[in-house]
Amino acid sequence: MVNLQPYTDPMYFIILLLALLPLAIALYFGKRLSWYEVIVSLVFIFLMFNGKKYHEGYAIILFMIWQWLLVWAYTLYRKKSNNTVVFYVATILAIVPLFLVKLAPVAHWTHVSTLLGFLGISYLTFRSVGMILETRDGAIKEFNPWLFLRFMLFMPSISSGPIDRYRRFVKDITTVPDREKYLGMLEKAVWYFFLGFLYKFVLSHILGTLLLPRFESLAILSASVHHGWSWWLVPVMYTYGLDLFFDFAGYSLFAVATSYVMGVELPMNFDKPFLAKNLKDFWNRWHITLSFWFRDYIFMRLVFMMMKKKWFKSRLTTSNIAYIINMLIMGFWHGLHWYYIAYGLFHGVGLVINDAWLRFKKKHKVPHNKFTEVFAIFVTFNVVMVSFLLFSGFLDKLWFK
Structure with missing residues (x-):
């Protein structure tokens, strides 16, 4: 069968x-x-x-x-x-x-x-x-x-x-659901199915099947000449990161669309993550059900436990430690390899820096306008792409094999 x-x-x-x-x-x-x-x-x-x-x-x-x-x-x-x-x-x-x-x-x-x-x-x-x-x-x-x-x-x-x-x-x-609501759910399901096909079977295919292997081969070839470093890592990084999004977001759209046909409003998993203005905003948009699961069931409970037991005098220290532990656990969940753990640590430290920057902006009244907003999106996007290159495990293949 x-x-x-x-x-x-x-x-x-x-x-x-x-x-x-x-x-x-x-x-x-x-x-x-x-x-x-x-x-x-x-x-x-x-x-x-x-x-x-x-x-x-x-x-x-x-x-x-x-x-x-x-x-x-x-x-x-x-x-x-x-x-x-x-x-x-x-x-x-x-x-x-x-x-x-x-x-x-x-x-x-x-x-x-x-x-x-x-x-x-x-x-x-x-x-x-x-x-x-x-x-x-x-x-x-x-x-x-x-x-x-x-x-x-x-x-x-x-x-x-x-x-x-x-x-x-x-x-x-x-x-x-009443008939009007269900017809609305079916309308959304059709849209999600078509969008999912575009993401997973067109864009992800181009990025992950046609382009990524070529860029990886060029990066490996170049690294052998330049003793471990290659500028081809840049296209590998962006191609992998975009492929990861379109492949997983496409799958998630299929799952949500199927659930809508079954009369169940399964929560969405992605909300324009590459338009995030900072790293915390990114995790509110990327793999939302996973990040919220970790937020509600690990991060918040860690903060509550550490404050209750008074492990640290400062709420800020408590929050920072919880960020790092929370994201490290997420890294370990992906797999017991150094690049997954480093990915978790990267985002844990990144969230600490992100909070520090937000406090600095508020205290010093840093100007906010269209330019600074676009610049924030640009910086966040590139920081995330660097983390995805780490997550991909390609550096392990490039440098340690």
Whole structure:
């Protein structure tokens, strides 16, 4: 049987739209076909892990059983008590499968990758951990096994996000949009599908398939002559950065468009990130659901904990330390390689400098006009591109291989 990877070829979209047609018709007439929706999600997940990736199908089943038991058990416990140690243990246990999968390539544990690894494990872990954290806060009070499974295995975003929140998702999945609203969602879905095709199959193809390999080859050739340095790194940097955006933003648009057809308003993941005026503004626009997840569940909690325990006298120091730790964790999440960790540190320090500059501007009343705004966008864009060159791992290939 065919193996279908999400949003990668025309056949996937043909099968997807045919499968979604009954759902769309039912929603148009004010009904939600919950069982059919679940069957569609499960069939597409099965096709995703079919063929040579069948072992990933077993891995996701084991993972889902593990997370289901953890969230259910912690919800039951939270009704009676709220011990911090139990909360930390539950959170760590939820993260363990992802941690082992990330560690496996470095430790050469091929059997671990085979047993636990599957496409989308990071994003499912974010959903599960988010539920535990919100249960701890008292925002989630009941464990509904049916809604938990629908939330975790929501097909459009299972492989690479966007990362939804349980309470927001449940509001959508347990209601039916009125006809006028649903027609508006379908209109947006059509636009997002076409824009996604432009991004992923035209622009990303030109940048990532046609141009980037050539620029990388020229950079490697030039570096061998100039002892490790090459001006060809500049086109590599911009081409990779733009390809990264168009490829991932295109995928995210497909996921959002599919969810809209299913009557669920999955949050957007990108909002013109290269028009950001500073680094903090960039992270409010780039991979929004991930950056907001880290902001809400790591950064804010770090700040609260450090202030509560009075680790530092200054709020400013507390905030700066939290920035660096938060972005370092994001770097480690991408992978246990020096360039991912350096990328996280780069943005952590960058956010500290960014805050310092914003305070300086406010204190000294630095002029703000169209020129300074365009200049800020230009500087931010180039700083981000440098970080993407680091993130790409190409420097590792160029200098250390």
